[in-house]
Amino acid sequence: MVVSSTNTEVFRFTTACLPRSLGGLGLINPILQQSALQLRWLIPLMKFSSNKIWESSSIVVPRIVGLILSHLSPQSVLDHRAIFLFIQHRPSFFKTTYGSLILLFQAVDRLPKSFEKVVVTATTCLTMPLASLVVPSESNHILSQPIANKPCSIAYTLNTTRENCLRPKQFDELTINPTTVAR
Incomplete structure (x- = not known):
């Protein structure tokens, strides 16, 4: 609340945090x-x-x-x-x-996250959630929430023939429920 000699004006907190050029008080949130x-x-x-x-x-x-x-x-x-x-x-x-x-x-x-210029190693990719790396090819095929939160290492592995590349795991390489991962 801002008090002047003639009247009392009430400012919303969000308005008070706006820069002065936008009608605020320039307070830091x-x-x-x-x-x-x-x-x-x-x-x-x-x-x-x-x-x-x-x-x-x-x-x-x-x-x-x-x-x-x-x-x-x-x-x-x-x-x-x-x-x-x-x-x-x-x-x-x-x-x-x-x-x-x-x-x-x-x-x-609270930080704004922009990963446009980030180069991620294949080893790091294996630790990231599947939802961060897998882009569904069809609009009707969406990863379920439990699978989306799993690390990529459940479905992908490092390619031994091509360095720093990931490849999908073969059916016999899957360590958790193969039917779930194959989806």
């Missing part, structure tokens, strides 16, 4: 401001892969990564950084609103 501060913590977390995190000069960063990795199953994600990008990889422990790590995940979730 506190949620975005908090996320920006939390992103400063993410830079050291994203700098090293899970294998090289112990090379960090920080005492805190390896402990945070250790906590994250302790809640993941060994085969679920190759790198701790993937759970920041893909909500599907996050264990339920990290999806609750309790704890300080949720603030880091929320900061990443």
Whole structure:
């Protein structure tokens, strides 16, 4: 609420956050401001892969990564950084609103994501959810939600004859229900 000497004007919060050129007060949205501060913590977390995190000069960063990795199953994600990008990889422990790590995940979730210039290795593709990589060829063929959230490694494997290429798994290579994966 803005008070002047003659009358009282009520501004909506969204209006107050608009730039002055658009009729707002130019206030910084506190949620975005908090996320920006939390992103400063993410830079050291994203700098090293899970294998090289112990090379960090920080005492805190390896402990945070250790906590994250302790809640993941060994085969679920190759790198701790993937759970920041893909909500599907996050264990339920990290999806609750309790704890300080949720603030880091929320900061990443608020970032606009543009992957147009990203080059992903075949090994990384195997850890990504199927829905991120598989584009249905027909409009009536859509991946079901449980299958869409599974990692690509259930249906694809690295091609041994062509380096850095994925190929669909053969029927005898499927480790989970073959009928489900073949769909």
